[in-house]
Amino acid sequence: FFFFFGEVVVAPSFFFFYEEEEAREETLFFFLIRREIEKKREVDVLWSWQEGSAAEPLVCSRFIVAIGRNAAAFLSSFILDSVCWEVVGAVKLWNEWCRTSSATNVLPTDSFCLFYRLISDPTVLLCQCSCYVAEDQQFQWLEKVFGSMQKKGLQVTILSTCPVADYKTQESTLTLVSPFLKALKTKEFQEQVCCPLLEQPNIVRDLPAA
């Protein structure tokens, strides 16, 4: 900004394009603000067995991750119960859309991200993530959660939902029979997939993609 006595001249708008970040980054003021915001947006993964800082990596053979309220509800309705599964961890995070805590007695309407372990086979892990994990937190979530695991021989299944309106197809989505399932798989996944693969140009983004 230029301030002349008695006259405020607003700088031309090109100083504030969102792409030209380097102008902002140079100021200590913005650097400190950004660092505080980054700290607030840090993702914390808490495991029930962790007392100190470093813990043994969790031996995991199967990891099922349900992302979003629908997928989380699916697990609650059909899979989870207090007899066969125990809570072993939680993710604590904050962003503009939600805040989670480490509380384990959650209501379906809460935002939460909890990990459960199958009591009869403790290498089977399940995650219900009904909270929104923001763009700048997805990578952190990924590294911190998977970083706690011993990944050899691990099979990961990710469950999520998307609006039918986002599905790109030759015909109109109005006439599509929904809901319907589509899958993406890595080439290492050799088992039979229970539904057709997701056709181009459809893509998956955010945490399920991460």
Added chain:
Amino acid sequence: MFVPCDRGGGSAAPGFEGFTLLMPAVSVGNVGQLAIDLVISTLDMTKVGYFYTDCLVPMVGNNPYATAEENSTELSINAEVYSLPSKKLVVLQIRSPFIKNKYRPFCETLLSWVKSSKCTRVVLLSSSHAYQRDDEQLLGTPLRYLLTPDLEKVVGGRMKELNWKEMEKVAAYPGINDADKVLHIPGGGITKLLFTESCSEGIQMAVLLKFCSEGDNIPDAFVLVNYLNEWLQLIRSEVNPSSLWKIPSSWRLLFGSGLPPALF
């Protein structure tokens, strides 16, 4: 950052010594990325790896360059590297937007990779808001180029032969002081940052950009890729060059699904 594909058979990680790295900026109309899609698709380039990075929004889908059932199920993510050794060309495609505050870390990591993989030069395809042009820029070609001093020494003459137009600098404080000129690429994403960093790091980099607006940017992509081709001669251009670029299968339905017949 760079993770090579596991090609099996004990093949070594790909080397890019002496190669040209071609890459897009995520910029207005996504023109650079569309142009890169045309290059990869037409030259039938092989994927050699990807970038494991926290700077881009995660995304995954099936093979965007699939030509048949058999090759349609390879996963594709947000930053992948393709190579064509016969043309000493390595291409980076970026498929999602940058995450806030990640421009600089990405540029730094990228340039450090360029140096460690010994690429000779970088060619960045980009675009800039057409509505920001001044009176002079509104006339004539919408295409511009930029060269870092290190590349200027090598190919500056070629650009003159091709009669290309260099991107003009604009006044830093228009209307107040017209003497100080700065490079300004509105809508160009990381273009300016990557270019200025390359200048100071002594990297040979060329920026090729087109003025455009958001909309159907397929024609813009063709114009930009033909511009690139004038210089790098990736495909034969004696015939009408536009007809020689192969549109990837993932370009279908760019504007959404089909419409319900009941609408009419």
